[in-house]
Amino acid sequence: MNTPKPKSSRHPAVSKAGRPPAERDLAVRQQLLAAARSLFAKHGYDAVSTRALAEAAQVNPAMISYYFDNKQGLYEAMLADTFQPLMQRLGELMGSAAGGANPVRGFLEAYMRTLGANPWMPPLILREVVAEGGRLRGWFIQQFASKGGGLLTQLMTREQAAGRLRADLDPTLAALSLVSMAVFPFVAMPVASEVFGMRVKQDYLDRLIAHTERVFLQGVSA
Amino acid sequence: MNTPKPKSSRHPAVSKAGRPPAERDLAVRQQLLAAARSLFAKHGYDAVSTRALAEAAQVNPAMISYYFDNKQGLYEAMLADTFQPLMQRLGELMGSAAGGANPVRGFLEAYMRTLGANPWMPPLILREVVAEGGRLRGWFIQQFASKGGGLLTQLMTREQAAGRLRADLDPTLAALSLVSMAVFPFVAMPVASEVFGMRVKQDYLDRLIAHTERVFLQGVSA
DNA sequence: CAATTAATCAATCGTATGATTAAATAAATC
DNA sequence: GATTTATTTAATCATACGATTGATTAATTG
Numbered sequence: 372m373n374t375p376k377p378k379s380s381r382h383p384a385v386s387k388a389g390r391p392p393a394e395r396d397l398a399v400r401q402q403l404l405a406a407a408r409s410l411f412a413k414h415g416y417d418a419v420s421t422r423a424l425a426e427a428a429q430v431n432p433a434m435i436s437y438y439f440d441n442k443q444g445l446y447e448a449m450l451a452d453t454f455q456p457l458m459q460r461l462g463e464l465m466g467s468a469a470g471g472a473n474p475v476r477g478f479l480e481a482y483m484r485t486l487g488a489n490p491w492m493p494p495l496i497l498r499e500v501v502a503e504g505g506r507l508r509g510w511f512i513q514q515f516a517s518k519g520g521g522l523l524t525q526l527m528t529r530e531q532a533a534g535r536l537r538a539d540l541d542p543t544l545a546a547l548s549l550v551s552m553a554v555f556p557f558v559a560m561p562v563a564s565e566v567f568g569m570r571v572k573q574d575y576l577d578r579l580i581a582h583t584e585r586v587f588l589q590g591v592s593a
Numbered sequence: 594m595n596t597p598k599p600k601s602s603r604h605p606a607v608s609k610a611g612r613p614p615a616e617r618d619l620a621v622r623q624q625l626l627a628a629a630r631s632l633f634a635k636h637g638y639d640a641v642s643t644r645a646l647a648e649a650a651q652v653n654p655a656m657i658s659y660y661f662d663n664k665q666g667l668y669e670a671m672l673a674d675t676f677q678p679l680m681q682r683l684g685e686l687m688g689s690a691a692g693g694a695n696p697v698r699g700f701l702e703a704y705m706r707t708l709g710a711n712p713w714m715p716p717l718i719l720r721e722v723v724a725e726g727g728r729l730r731g732w733f734i735q736q737f738a739s740k741g742g743g744l745l746t747q748l749m750t751r752e753q754a755a756g757r758l759r760a761d762l763d764p765t766l767a768a769l770s771l772v773s774m775a776v777f778p779f780v781a782m783p784v785a786s787e788v789f790g791m792r793v794k795q796d797y798l799d800r801l802i803a804h805t806e807r808v809f810l811q812g813v814s815a
Numbered sequence: 816c817a818a819t820t821a822a823t824c825a826a827t828c829g830t831a832t833g834a835t836t837a838a839a840t841a842a843a844t845c
Numbered sequence: 846g847a848t849t850t851a852t853t854t855a856a857t858c859a860t861a862c863g864a865t866t867g868a869t870t871a872a873t874t875g
Contacts, residue, residue: 508783540804653825657863
């Protein structure tokens with residue numbers, strides 16, 4: 372899904388004549404991907420029309436078919452371009468953070484920093500994974516159920532065995548609480564900032580992370 | 594928006610002849626409202642077509658115009674019917690729970706029980722309030738910014754003054770953490786149950802509430 | 816029964832959508 | 846310049862949407 376492919380012609384291994392593929396610019400492709408990331412995250416898949424995508428990318432609507440077959444193809448290409456590497460990195464965090472002195476704090480911090488650095492991610496996860504009928508739920512679960520979710524629960528179980536996690540807590544629920552506190556503030560921020568009268572300052576992310584670590588670590592410590 | 598109103602005819606105060614309004618059955622109206630609550634919560638406003646609503650209610654599509662003017666009218670009537678009273682009750686909880694022996698625990702418990710008893714609510718809030726472009730965000734914020742949000746922050750501030758809340762915590766962030774832990778498990782449950790391999794048993798709600806109280810109260814206590 | 820109004824239905828309107836096509840243009844090779 | 850291929854465009858397709866219309870059926874009153 373990554374190469375600009377002519378409809379139903381084959382690329383001979385050695386092209387002899389004719390205009391070669393651009394290979395250098397691919398400006399149209401990139402503009403479409405950028406528009407897709409921005410619009411899909413903001414409005415959701417269904418609410419974004421192909422015409423709106425084309426206009427945002429300053430491109431003819433037919434270019435979607437040309438480069439990505441159809442709207443779904445553009446969506447998946449956009450995910451492969453930006454979402455998947457990031458999800459993979461988040462998955463690795465769970466493993467790597469387990470090594471530090473305070474694995475829970477290490478994971479929590481890395482997780483929230485990643486979310487904060489990629490503000491398009493939380494709303495996209497919200498729409499396409501958490502919301503019922505989200506198109507990424509299956510893929511997300513497959514990625515994380517095999518990799519991350521279990522690891523996080525294992526981490527909690529290990530902490531409990533080491534006596535650093537309250538014995539009366541269910542490790543699974545503890546993992547859920549951690550994710551709740553780490554994720555929800557990002558997705559709910561636009562609402563929370565108005566309901567709670569927050570002023571989101573320069574150092575808001577730092578303060579939020581520090582606060583979350585304080586509350587969660589004390590909350591689950593033995 | 595509540596009376597079945599003929600298109601552009603007036604209801605004379607005293608009707609003299611002709612078929613009177615049913616006043617008894619209103620089965621069509623009720624079926625449409627029930628279908629609306631179910632479908633809008635499950636799939637979101639845009640994804641539900643008027644034809645799907647009519648079919649679910651076993652009713653002719655024109656009945657939507659007849660009883661509610663249009664799709665938006667049906668949506669708002671559905672909200673007025675079920676959502677608003679519940680939201681109002683949630684808002685009152687914030688005030689009433691403040692009186693008990695442990696106001697924070699009281700509010701947390703009442704809040705989560707209400708959410709658990711109305712499982713259609715979290716996904717609807719997710720779609721229509723939290724998600725960007727949600728149609729209820731303005732209304733929700735107006736309801737809660739004036740009533741609840743401030744009260745919860747005040748509650749935290751009072752707890753801090755009484756020495757029951759850690760002095761190094763921002764009361765606003767503490768309120769946000771509480772809402773995070775109380776709400777997120779409900780909206781994320783379908784995903785979490787698969788990612789974390791949870792089995793949602795009979796007493797899951799009780800265990801979740803007990804767990805949340807344990808972690809949060811210990812996490813914020815001085 | 817005749818008049819009047821409430822309620823329902825089949826049919827259809829205009830619009831927006833995702834997608835595709837045939838033609839036009841651009842760039843490279845011979 | 847002729848040819849071949851890559852890219853782009855305007856025009857258009859079939860479908861689904863929200864909404865409305867005019868006709869039809871039903872119930873009640875005089």
